[in-house]
Amino acid sequence: MSQPREIVPGATYLLTRRVLRRHLLLRPDAAINQLLVYALAVSARRYGVEVHALCAMSTHLHLVVTDAQGVLPRFLQFFHRIVALGTKVLRKWEGPVWDHEATSVVRLLTQAAVVEKIAYVLANPVAAGLVRHAREWPGAKVEVGELGRGALYATRPSAYLDPKNPQWAEEATLPLALPPGIEQENAEGFRDAVAAELERQEAQAHAELEGQGRRFLGADRASEVSPYERAMSFEGLRARNPTFAVGREQGDARRTAAAAVRAFRVSYRAALERWCAGVRSVLFPVGTWWMRTFHGVSVDGAVLAA
Incomplete structure (x- = not known):
């Protein structure tokens, strides 16, 4: 039996959902980016979820959100369903889109954890060897300068969504909220902390790829691969399934x-x-x-x- 999930209104989470067998179905292009942003904006508004960070990789999605109303499972079900059905239409894909494993839900219990995990989300394309800097990734994403003050915008995708259905507005805007506990007067310091952590993680990724004798794929090539291929790089078995994070050197909090x-x-x-x-x-x-x-x-x- 799986462990019970604790859902608390106002909790902040790192969310990760993976595509079936690491197919590149979410390979970045205009149509997929539009679908992801629109679906996220509509879902977040419907369930009162505050979005802080996003990075859509070809094989998985990362989000950092705050579940203000304590309805995270409803939000995930709705959002992932729209993305899956829209992706099936766009890619002419038969069968499941998402991996059989449940969404990874990691509650972020300290500001240090929020900073580290947002940087982790943004740095994901760099850590994967796709682009040298996070800002170069062509997929749907949030940049450091947008944290807590930017917004994502998309018109309604033509794939799957019925324009006659009133729940699918012609346009959707997703304001990017500051995480709980960070006031506007401290927002710039928060963004600076994320930027510093992102720089650290990018430098670590650069060193690891150099040590392996590998080169970055580049944004253009990452956008040109077939969405029906699979990522073939080694990925260890996910033996651990963490439910919370507190950040580095936070032993008492852990x-x-x-x-x-x-x-x-x-x-x-x-x-x-x-x-x-x-x-x-x-x-x-x-x-x-x-x-x-x-x-x-x-x-x-x-x-x-x-």
């Missing part, structure tokens, strides 16, 4: 977070066992989502609406 995750799971399992035994009055811990949404269980003494 121990506190790990203890909180264990406490939630223990409490959830105990409540679920009693509920399965027929005790419908049992209280589930704060952060319970699935059982509250689909079975209306009590959380903190009140039965919350789905």
Whole structure:
């Protein structure tokens, strides 16, 4: 049985979703970029999700978002469905688009973690050996200077979305929000911190590729590869599935977070066992989502609406 997922309103996450068998279905081009930005803008507005960073790689998507209303699973389901169905039309693709593994959801518990993971998202094309600097990547992305003050814009894609359906507006704009806890007067310092971390990660990627005797593919060649090919570079088995991050050299925060995750799971399992035994009055811990949404269980003494 999979571990229960704790969904807390106002939490910030690094989200990653991978394409089936590392096919290059999201290879950057105008149509795919338009689909991704439009779908993200519509989905974020529908579920009140604040978007901080985005990088669409050919084989996977990275996002950093804040789930203001505590409805992250609904947002992911809606967003990924639009992207998958639109991609199937654009690529004339039969079968699944997404990998069978669930979306990686990593809760970012400190400002250090937010800075590091946003830089990680932006640096992804560099770490993959595709472009020398993050700003050169031709896929849908956010740049450092846009953090907390820019916006992404797209018109409605012609693929899949019915122009007669009122839920698909002709245009969609996605404002880029500052992460929680960062005020406007501190925004420039936050962007400077992300820029410094991005520079560090880019330099690390440069050193690793040089050590391997490899060269960067380049934006033009990355845009010209067939979307039906697969990434063939070595990728180790994903043995770890982290649920939170606190940033480097944050030992006390890591121990506190790990203890909180264990406490939630223990409490959830105990409540679920009693509920399965027929005790419908049992209280589930704060952060319970699935059982509250689909079975209306009590959380903190009140039965919350789905």
